[in-house]
Amino acid sequence: MSNLSAPHFHNEEAAYAYVEARIWPQGAVCPRCGTMDRIGKLGGKSTRVGTYKCYECRKPFTVKIGSIFEDSKVPMRLWLQAMYLIAGSKKGISSNQLHRILGVTLKTAWFMSHRICEAMRSNDMTPFGGNGGAVEVDETFIGQLKGVPKRRAFQHKMKVLALIDRDTRQARTMAIDDVNAKTLMPLVIANVAEEARVMTDEHSGYRDVKHIFAAHGTTSHGRGEYVNLEARSIHSNTVEGYFSIFKRGMKGIYQHCGEQHLHRYLAEYELRYNNRIGLGIGDTERSDRLLMGVVGKRLTNETASARA
Numbered sequence: 001m002s003n004l005s006a007p008h009f010h011n012e013e014a015a016y017a018y019v020e021a022r023i024w025p026q027g028a029v030c031p032r033c034g035t036m037d038r039i040g041k042l043g044g045k046s047t048r049v050g051t052y053k054c055y056e057c058r059k060p061f062t063v064k065i066g067s068i069f070e071d072s073k074v075p076m077r078l079w080l081q082a083m084y085l086i087a088g089s090k091k092g093i094s095s096n097q098l099h100r101i102l103g104v105t106l107k108t109a110w111f112m113s114h115r116i117c118e119a120m121r122s123n124d125m126t127p128f129g130g131n132g133g134a135v136e137v138d139e140t141f142i143g144q145l146k147g148v149p150k151r152r153a154f155q156h157k158m159k160v161l162a163l164i165d166r167d168t169r170q171a172r173t174m175a176i177d178d179v180n181a182k183t184l185m186p187l188v189i190a191n192v193a194e195e196a197r198v199m200t201d202e203h204s205g206y207r208d209v210k211h212i213f214a215a216h217g218t219t220s221h222g223r224g225e226y227v228n229l230e231a232r233s234i235h236s237n238t239v240e241g242y243f244s245i246f247k248r249g250m251k252g253i254y255q256h257c258g259e260q261h262l263h264r265y266l267a268e269y270e271l272r273y274n275n276r277i278g279l280g281i282g283d284t285e286r287s288d289r290l291l292m293g294v295v296g297k298r299l300t301n302e303t304a305s306a307r308a
């Protein structure tokens, strides 16, 4: 039997039950008053699937409230299909592809993929390298900024910072405005523990790293050096590998990624990388982890204008 034949991908009742079991493991919770005690499930033929009533505030609710699904008319089973597809594809799925596979309009597909990306954003702020391990840090340039003329240097490109904890094999990425020390250092300090050994290239933006962290290893890419020959653990090849997957995916799939959407694409890649098969996490589990991220991330202005 194919994974896609599971009932929650086809039957609305089963889809709600699937989501509720994950978001409300102890049973339904009223999104307004937080009670779990005086809640009843509404049955009746004209009642919408997944409707509960809170007898404290006397109002009905569903598991969609307060999540990325709120205000959306898209059936839950299609949300689950979309999440499974997005979580399961290494390089991502474009809105166009989603539109064709799910049979929803392009506008709806665009709306769904952006909200799902929103759910992928991690809230974990635990510093990397807390056990004294190696953390690789690097920045890259991608695409083009609107309204900035093309130059030989990088000013006209979008900028991304990535950190990889080599022990836990987790990545953390963020869009940045500049690549100078003033921009980079506060982010490195916020995301890396003092006891970490930090690996970067020789970019001057990282010159203060050695004063703050346990060690600073550098390789000189300008001289064609990718692994420091005196100490082979000094390199930033892992983070560069990460960027190359990200860029390949962005090139093929999200040709027109505007700056305002970059953080979502970054979150999408990050979630897939941090929950990858190489760490023993399969497609269903990755999709379930994504589902856990749908709560509390419902609206941003630009998605609100494209309600579906």
Ligand SMILES: [Zn+2]
Residues within 6 Å of the ligand: 030, 031, 032, 033, 034, 035, 054, 055, 056, 057, 058
């Ligand atoms: Zn209530």
